Amino acid sequence: MKEFLQTVIAYRYETAAMILFGIGFINLLLQKNLLRKVMAFNVMDSSVFLFLAAQGYIEGRIAPIIVNNDFSATTYINPIPSGLVLTGIVVSVSVSAFFLALILRLYKKYHTIEFDEIMTLAKKEAE
Amino acid sequence: MGAALSTGSALLFSEVSSAGGMLPWYQNIPFASIFLLMIAGIIMPLFRKGKRGFCLAMGVSLLVAALSAILLVKLSINGERFTYMMGHYPAPWGNEIAAGPLEALLALMFSLVEALSLLGGRKDAASDILEPKQSLFYLMMCELQAAMLALTYTNDIFTAYVFIEISTLAACSIVMARDTAKTIVATIRYLVISLLGSGLFLIGVVMLYCITGHLLIPQLGEKIAGLVATGTYTEPLTIVAGLLFIGVAIKCALFPFYAWLPFAHGGATTSSSAVLSGLVLKGYIILLVKLFYEVFTIELIRSLKVTNIMFVFGIAGMLVGSWRAIGEEHIKRMLAYSSVAQIGYVFMGIGLGTNLGVAAAFYQILVHAVTKPLLFISAGRLIRVQGHEKSLYRLRGSARNDPLAGVLFTLGALSMVGIPLLAGFVVKFSLASASLLNPNRMWIALIALAVSTVLNALYYVPAVIAVWTPSGFMQRKKQPPDWMFGVSGAVLGALVVFLGLGCIGVIGVIQNGLSLWL
Numbered sequence: 001m002k003e004f005l006q007t008v009i010a011y012r013y014e015t016a017a018m019i020l021f022g023i024g025f026i027n028l029l030l031q032k033n034l035l036r037k038v039m040a041f042n043v044m045d046s047s048v049f050l051f052l053a054a055q056g057y058i059e060g061r062i063a064p065i066i067v068n069n070d071f072s073a074t075t076y077i078n079p080i081p082s083g084l085v086l087t088g089i090v091v092s093v094s095v096s097a098f099f100l101a102l103i104l105r106l107y108k109k110y111h112t113i114e115f116d117e118i119m120t121l122a123k124k125e126a127e
Numbered sequence: 128m129g130a131a132l133s134t135g136s137a138l139l140f141s142e143v144s145s146a147g148g149m150l151p152w153y154q155n156i157p158f159a160s161i162f163l164l165m166i167a168g169i170i171m172p173l174f175r176k177g178k179r180g181f182c183l184a185m186g187v188s189l190l191v192a193a194l195s196a197i198l199l200v201k202l203s204i205n206g207e208r209f210t211y212m213m214g215h216y217p218a219p220w221g222n223e224i225a226a227g228p229l230e231a232l233l234a235l236m237f238s239l240v241e242a243l244s245l246l247g248g249r250k251d252a253a254s255d256i257l258e259p260k261q262s263l264f265y266l267m268m269c270e271l272q273a274a275m276l277a278l279t280y281t282n283d284i285f286t287a288y289v290f291i292e293i294s295t296l297a298a299c300s301i302v303m304a305r306d307t308a309k310t311i312v313a314t315i316r317y318l319v320i321s322l323l324g325s326g327l328f329l330i331g332v333v334m335l336y337c338i339t340g341h342l343l344i345p346q347l348g349e350k351i352a353g354l355v356a357t358g359t360y361t362e363p364l365t366i367v368a369g370l371l372f373i374g375v376a377i378k379c380a381l382f383p384f385y386a387w388l389p390f391a392h393g394g395a396t397t398s399s400s401a402v403l404s405g406l407v408l409k410g411y412i413i414l415l416v417k418l419f420y421e422v423f424t425i426e427l428i429r430s431l432k433v434t435n436i437m438f439v440f441g442i443a444g445m446l447v448g449s450w451r452a453i454g455e456e457h458i459k460r461m462l463a464y465s466s467v468a469q470i471g472y473v474f475m476g477i478g479l480g481t482n483l484g485v486a487a488a489f490y491q492i493l494v495h496a497v498t499k500p501l502l503f504i505s506a507g508r509l510i511r512v513q514g515h516e517k518s519l520y521r522l523r524g525s526a527r528n529d530p531l532a533g534v535l536f537t538l539g540a541l542s543m544v545g546i547p548l549l550a551g552f553v554v555k556f557s558l559a560s561a562s563l564l565n566p567n568r569m570w571i572a573l574i575a576l577a578v579s580t581v582l583n584a585l586y587y588v589p590a591v592i593a594v595w596t597p598s599g600f601m602q603r604k605k606q607p608p609d610w611m612f613g614v615s616g617a618v619l620g621a622l623v624v625f626l627g628l629g630c631i632g633v634i635g636v637i638q639n640g641l642s643l644w645l
Contacts, residue, residue: 021330028323037319044326048333055337084285084336088329091292095322098296102303102315109308115315122312 013054020047034103034113038096045092049085056081154211156198157226157280160191160234164273168266177261181249184265185242188272192238199231203636208643210282210345219346223282229489229640232633233279233413237406240496240619241272244405247504247615248398251511255305255396264304271297271402275410282344284332284422287414291328291378295321298407301399302391313390320387321378328374334367335422347422355427365431368423372433375415379408381474382444385467389451393460397507400459401500404466409492412473416485419477420644429480438478438568442575444471449582456518458506461586462499465543468579469495475575476558479568482641483561489637490557494542494550494626501619502539504612508532509594512606519590523598528606533594535616540587542623545580550626555580557634 008015024044031037056078064079103113110118167187174180202208208227216222245252245268256264274294281287299321303314336342338360339350354360380388392400419428428434448467455461469491476488509532510517513525526533542549555576562572626633 021326025323025326028319028326034315041322041326044322045329048326048329051330051337052333055333080342081336084333087285087289091289095292095296095318098299099315099318102299102311102318105311106308106315109311118312122309126309 014051017047017051017054020044020050032114032116034106034115037115038099038103041099042092042096045088049088052081052085052088153198153201154209154226156194157224157230157234157276158211158213160194160238161273161276161280163187163191164269164276168269168273171262171266171269174262175259177253177256177258177265180262180265181245181252184269185245187269188238188242188245191272191276192235192242195231195235195238198226199228199235199636202226202231203228203639206639206643208640218343219341222286223343224280225282225344226280227640227643228636229644230279232636232640233409233489233492234276236493236496237272237275237279237409239622240405240500241268241402243615243619244398244401244500244504247500247612247619248396248401248507249611250609251397251507252304257306260304260306264301267297267300267304268398268402271301271407275406278410278414283342284335284344284347284418285342288325288329288332291325291411291414294407294410295325295378298403301402302395304399305394305396307394310394313387313394316387317391320384324374324377324384326374327370327377331367331370331374334363334370338363338367344417344421348424351422351427352424364423364427368419368428368431368433371418372415372436375411376440376474379411380467380470382440382447382467382471385444385448388467389455389460389463392463392466393457397504400463400507401503404463404503405496405498405500408466408470409496412470412477412488412492416477416488417644420485420641425480425485434478434480436478437474438480438572441471441474441476441478442571444468445475445575445579446471446582449579449586453582453586455586456520458510458517458519458522458590459503461519461590462502462506465502465583465586466495466499468583469499469543471579472554472558475572476561479558479561479565479572481561481564482638483564484558486634486637486641487554487557487561489641490626490630490634491554493633494554494623497619497622497626498539498542498550501535501616501623502543504619505532505536505539505616508609508612508616509536512602513600514602516600519593521600523593523596524601526594527597528602529608531613531616535620536594537591538620538623540591542627544584544587548624548627550623550630553627553630557630 020043024040024047027040028037028044031040058077061075061077064076106118107113110121112118164187167183171180171183208225211224213222213224252261252264271294274290274297277290278287281290299314299318302317303310335347339347341347341350351364377384392403395403419425445468448464448471452461452464455464472491473488476484476491508529509522509525512528513522516522542551545551545555559573559576562569
């Protein structure tokens with residue numbers, strides 16, 4: 001138990017990231033409210049970014065911006081995960097924007113953002 | 128890292144100086160295809176008229192198809208597979224494209240089928256989509272095709288993730304192009320499911336990077352081979368393989384995750400349904416097979432039992448998809464359920480775990496990429512001549528109003544059932560012969576193939592009979608002939624027959640390409 005706790009504390013960012021990923025995933029799957037689905041999606045993606053950032057960080061090193069011509073590898077943290085996080089943020093922003101635009105369309109038509117109600121209304125319309 | 132970076136820049140320098148005359152011109156084709164499609168998408172909004180957008184999208188697709196054909200000929204003569212550096216950064220740092228005969232063949236098929244689907248569905252798109260939005264629809268089609276080509280060609284798993292998201296957004300946009308409340312509801316379902324899938328894929332990619340420190344497929348493969356040899360990181364690797372597999376399986380509608388597909392594909396406009404069912408699902412599968420072959424190696428995947436899961440879910444998909452199609456009255460939803468079954472065949476082939484099985488799966492990818500668009504555009508034409516009726520009951524007799532559409536629908540349906548001389552038969556035959564090599568799974572595979580063939584016949588044959596049976600729903604007024612549908616349907620029909628008769632050569636190219644992957 002003590003060892004387990006020590007591992008959790010040593011990898012606290014990764015642990016938190018995994019828990020957040022689970023929360024985001026389950027909510028994206030099960031939430032009925034569409035806005036909450038968007039938020040859950042953002043929690044899920046941000047947790048991945050947290051995981052990446054935590055993995056790329058090396059204790060005691062600085063951001064990979066070269067000053068004073070210091071090219072030694074031991075000065076800086078790993079820059080690649082930061083690059084991946086940036087790319088990932090761009091992707092998740094575009095997806096959120098698209099998702100919100102769709103929700104706006106549905107809200108204008110049905111005046112609700114509960115997906116269950118929208119489904120029943122859409123079914124009634126079809127009949 | 129800094130030392131690595133400085134050697135990197137030294138290498139970079141030598142690459143730039145040596146690349147001048149060295150690179151054979153045809154190696155630029157994969158990048159040029161993706162780039163042309165993206166540029167076409169960017170200039171698309173400048174066109175106000177949908178017709179011009181359509182012409183541009185068609186032109187670029189056909190151009191890319193022609194380029195891919197040249198690449199295919201060049202590569203299959205030499206039996207060559209090359210990697211192409213993006214931006215001249217050498218291997219462990221830069222981004223790469225890898226192309227061999229198999230990738231070129233898939234790119235050729237994708238571009239050709241995309242162009243034909245656009246052509247065959249043009250009349251429907253013109254009436255279904257508002258005029259000012261039409262060029263945006265063709266924009267999304269171009270981006271979707273670019274994303275699929277990128278998924279086929281890329282050698283970098285993070286690039287693959289980005290293009291998965293691009294293809295998700297583009298695919299959702301073409302589903303909602305009709306802009307009715309019903310299609311928006313279907314789009315939201317599709318989007319949510321897709322995001323769950325790509326979330327799992329993303330975390331899988333990130334974990335893989337954290338374990339190995341690489342993003343390029345060849346380097347990943349080497350590292351993982353080392354890890355397997357030393358027996359470290361076995362559990363994380365299992366989890367990563369599972370995450371990548373489930374992420375892709377959700378997005379390509381493998382058995383338990385298929386509920387979103389009929390609504391998304393059934394409600395969309397004709398070109399969208401044809402492209403979604405025929406092509407989009409395939410891009411993800413190709414990526415998955417590439418990851419499993421080149422990153423994990425097929426032996427590792429077999430020892431992790433992922434092939435068993437694929438085999439079981441593939442068979443379940445074959446049976447459940449067909450079963451649901453039998454009970455479906457809406458013709459386009461029936462075709463969509465049939466896609467679930469056809470994806471099942473692909474996964475069954477991969478799940479056999481032999482090279483012959485994977486070759487059969489790739490043949491099925493090509494065959495379905497041709498046959499399902501043929502069925503969707505001829506169904507779209509039948510629906511139009513019958514005055515926009517979509518249920519099979521009310522479509523009775525529609526083929527008599529447009530015999531060409533009826534004949535093409537019949538041809539596609541017979542191919543799906545597996546009548547000899549047509550493409551579907553070759554798939555079933557090669558899957559069956561591949562299963563003979565795996566004695567443990569032979570009986571299950573053969574029985575599943577037989578049952579699913581009967582199930583296919585149980586809904587395709589009644590559908591064919593229905594469209595030829597005269598009824599009171601037939602329109603008195605003759606519809607004007609549609610040469611665009613005629614041309615695209617005839618070419619797709621010819622391809623179905625070609626894939627049925629000329630299978631030896633195509634299977635040869637696939638096996639040649641697969642052997643270069645190993």
